[in-house]
Amino acid sequence: QVQLVESGGGLVQAGGSLRLSCAASGRAFTIQSSAWFRQGPGKEREFVAAITSSDRTTSYANAVKGRFAISIIDANNTVYLQMNSLKPEDTAVYYCAASPNRLVFTSIPTAYNYWGQGTQVTVSS
Secondary structure, three states: OEEEEEEOOEEEEOOOOEEEEEEEEEOHHHOOEEEEEEEOOOOOOEEEEEEEOOOOOEEEOOOOOOOEEEEEEHHHOEEEEEEOOOOHHHOEEEEEEEEOOOOOOOOOHHHOOEEOOOEEEEEEO
């Protein structure tokens, strides 16, 4: 069993930055792939970024490339999402996800076994 808890969301002006954290507990050592997804009002859940634990391979949605960065700190079993140059369209509930598999197709929500409760990010214009 793995438990994921997100934090770091809040209200920020367009052009600003936020860093989201996803702390893993339980059998966190089994995680091989981690990701961030988001869901805006009236929208489907969409992929944001992913990273593998073994070699730190990353992937990003086109909408956030060059602005967001995903990373891992092994010492505290935490996955981060650094968000820069935020836009109003980034407003959403952000969820972290994890899988015991090293995923090749990282953008598919159903590939992930564990999910956090979500943290709200609101970007004002």
